[in-house]
Amino acid sequence: MDLNLRKAILSNIATNDQEQLEETIVDAIQNGEEKMLPGLGVIFELIWKQSDETEKKEMIDALEQGVKTTTQG
Template identity: 50%
Template sequence: MNLNIRQTVMHNVKDNNIEQLQDTIVDSIQREEEQLLPGLGVLFEIIWKESAAEEQQRMLQTLENGLKH
């Protein structure tokens, strides 16, 4: 079985509005289920690719700070 996680995730959320996207992200994080992590990774990949260099640096700083707690 050839499962393309990127295509599946993008297909499942492509028509979602902002509130639905937020609900998807929050629900995935709150459920703490390992099988949801790849989907969050796909969403983060989209965010990263669509972000300017300054925004990427801000995300990296946020990530670094969060890992220190």
């Protein structure tokens, strides 16, 4: 069985509008279920590929701050 998870996830969100995409992200984060992590990873990959270097730097800065905040508590 050849399962391409990335393709399946992209297929599931291909026709979503901005509101639906946001709901998908928010729901995945709020639910905190492990099974949602691959979908968030694919979504992040799409965002990363569409971002310029300044936006990527901002994401890395936000990630660093989030990691520090989470691990200091």
